[in-house]
Amino acid sequence: MDLVFFGPPGAGKGTQAQKIISEYGIPQISTGEILRAAVANQTPLGQQAGPLMAAGKLVPDELVIGIVAERLKEQDCVKGFLLDGFPRTIPQAEALEAVLKKLGRKIEHVVSLEVSDQVIHERMKGRGRADDSPQTVQKRLDEFRRLTEPLKAHYQKQGLLRPINGVGSVDEIATAIKRAISG
Numbered sequence: 001m002d003l004v005f006f007g008p009p010g011a012g013k014g015t016q017a018q019k020i021i022s023e024y025g026i027p028q029i030s031t032g033e034i035l036r037a038a039v040a041n042q043t044p045l046g047q048q049a050g051p052l053m054a055a056g057k058l059v060p061d062e063l064v065i066g067i068v069a070e071r072l073k074e075q076d077c078v079k080g081f082l083l084d085g086f087p088r089t090i091p092q093a094e095a096l097e098a099v100l101k102k103l104g105r106k107i108e109h110v111v112s113l114e115v116s117d118q119v120i121h122e123r124m125k126g127r128g129r130a131d132d133s134p135q136t137v138q139k140r141l142d143e144f145r146r147l148t149e150p151l152k153a154h155y156q157k158q159g160l161l162r163p164i165n166g167v168g169s170v171d172e173i174a175t176a177i178k179r180a181i182s183g
Contacts, residue, residue, distance in 0.1 A: 001026060001080035002105055003181065004087070006151070007113030008144045009137070010120040010127075011166045012173065016113065017084055019174045020181075026080040031064060034071045045070065065095040072103065088147050090154050109181045110155040113166035113173070117141050 001024055007013050017028045038046030039053060045066045049059045064086070072081060087093040100106050115123075120141060124132040155161040162180040166173060 001181065002100070002108050003080070003082045004107055004110045004155075005082055005084050005113070006110070006148060007166055008115060008117075008120055009140045010123045011113040011115045012170070013084055013113060015170055016111075016174060016177055017082055019170075020177065021082055023178070024080060026082055027076045028082045028084055029068070029071055029077075029086075030084045031068065031086040034067055035059060035064070038067045038070070043067075043070065061089075061092055061095060065092065065099060068096065069099040072099065072105075087151065090150055093151060093154055107155075107160055109162050110160045111177055111180065112152060112155075112161055112163045114163050115166035119167055 003020070003026075005013050005017055005020075020026075021028045035046075035049055035053065039050040040046070045063055049063050049067065052059050052063075068083075068086060071077070083096075087096050097106065117138070121134060121137055124134075124137045152161060162177075164173065164176050164180060168176075
């Protein structure tokens with residue numbers, strides 16, 4: 001099962017992803033983690049991305065797509081994968097679709113955890129991390145919404161979007177996700 005997970009920061013993606021990957025036996029693929037791994041392993045793409053990341057610059061889409069494509073070819077992705085935090089834009093989504101087509105695959109479900117800004121702010125207060133000030137959280141939410149609203153419409157048109165209410169107990173939300181992706 002090839003899945004994309006998205007939702008605002010603090011929506012509970014990480015918690016829900018853990019439940020899905022253990023249930024379905026598929027890896028969770030976070031672009032941040034695979035970028036760091038490519039740099040650490042000195043892959044050709046990692047060697048290009050490393051200096052950009054070290055300078056705090058965004059890694060261009062072509063490099064990110066290339067690194068994601070390499071990762072999706074690994075043996076543990078044969079039964080499927082859960083992409084977390086990628087794609088973030090329509091060009092990334094289109095590039096991902098092209099990569100998957102070459103591999104004879106396609107995204108089956110895009111799980112969108114729907115949580116209001118107010119709930120996110122409440123959750124973030126409880127985490128107490130330095131980057132979770134109300135202003136920083138709102139900036140991240142605004143950026144997320146600006147980038148992903150068009151992406152949601154893109155996947156909605158393809159009939160792949162599975163909006164899930166991200167408020168409730170962890171188990172209630174997990175049950176709703178499983179129901180949405182097993183249908």
